[in-house]
Amino acid sequence: MSTAKKDYKKITTKSLIDMKAQGEKISMLTAYDYTMAKIVDSAGIDVILVGDSASNVMAGHETTLPITLDQMIYHASSVVRGADRALVVVDLPFGSYQSDPKEALRSSIRIMKESGGHAVKLEGGKEIKESIKKILNAGIPVMGHLGLTPQSIYKFGTYTVRAKEEQEAIKLIEDAKLLEKLGCFALVLEKIPAKLAQQIAESISIPVIGIGAGSGVDGQVLVIHDMLGMNNEFSPRFLRRYMNLYEGMTSAISQYVTDVKSSDFPNEKEQY
Template sequence: MVQKQKADILKFKEMKRQGKKITMVTAYDFAMMSQVDKSDIDMILVGDSGAMTMMGYETTVQIDLETMLVFCKAVANAGKHTFMVADMPFMTYEIGPEKAMINAARIIREGRMDALKLEGGERIAGTVAALVRSGIPVMGHIGLTPQSAAQLGGFKVQGKSIESAKQIVKDALALERAGAFAITLEAIPSPVAKIITETVQVPTIGIGAGNNCDGQVLVIHDLLGLFDRFTPKFVKRYANLGQDMQNALNTYAREVRDGVFPDKEHSFNMSQDLVEQLQAELQKEGIL
């Protein structure tokens, strides 16, 4: 298999210009990232969704910076050929650009990420601009922003009214002016995503935003069938690894109970002469 070449932000902009779709999934640990890194996926997100998929919380706001750094470090150890973006957790950047800069530096330096993602549009454009000026690539995130879902009335589609759709378009333009290299569009009507994608010069990455975006992102646990607490409408399941894992675990448990596993193929042996010699010496020393 030909080893893929790691993309960068200039490559993503060129892909938009050429009409080539960008592929992105989440990853949170070394094992999962090892598989993604060998795949055709262009970009991964160490998402704050790990609060739900990896830690069992109800929302994304429970995850803190230290935990995100653990996930980032694990992913970076396997991410040799895939562009890596990390979410900045809730309240690590909202306080202001100075605090955001300190926290962002840790994710880039300690977490070894290639870029960061921040939720919000016009309200955080100044912070995005400050991070970009410091040399940190930033991806924006507008529409349904899970960290502020309570303010938005829950995990609901955004931009369904004229006024809210106009605001999302304004948010996209503000992020582009601030220097964001790409913008995630989550849970907005496809026509609104199309307008944004055709208006901004940077790539748009959709999740529940239709097929007109420049790329798509899904939570890897959703697309592989590893998370079944709920399934958003925009998720397509490409495998059912959760069921496969249950089948494998049940087979393992049955074979252990039946004495089938481990068999000779999965055990280590020694010659009968050595066994007899060992027993004789243990008996001589009074151990047996």
């Protein structure tokens, strides 16, 4: 049962841990540019994720793999300039941390120095523990990500629900506890059974933020383009559309085209 919302002037990693301890749910959305970040931040979001999902919704790629570190820094710096209250977490893109802990640290330092972001997010558990340790030892906050890890899509071969089998579920629990032990301040669980997600959230002290992981976790995250209905081709079970901007925007643009061609726009009041 979530308690009443506390008025945090500025959200920090400690704020999120306090929220979990107090039973307050954590709200998280993606943003990739200054204007959207200002809107999301002013609406009271706790965490803005500059996700590598920018590869999909901003650049039109089929997967998150093509986006580069330079591109993530560009998006993150734009978001940071628009966020006054929210904690800004930045995804480390594919290829910037998996192979070498030193490369992981260099990538994280670049994100923190060049974008002004507040923390980084990495996908994986035991396989990347040395990279996580290296980043944390440098004083950079790390958010983990387990379950469906989109950067590993070609390994899995599908975006289906993860950890339905006992062996994978056991590994997921072990990885979550490892991330907590290493010092991660929070963890995202993507597209796993709700009962398993709740079990993990109750077994570790750091906040667990779910996407397609049920309501028994400490918070929720969605891609802003999905929840606002800007992307009408993506309809997973876990998505709730709070608006249908695709229809609203296409209707408005179509009306603009009509008004321009008919010389209705601009009218006498809309000119100098």
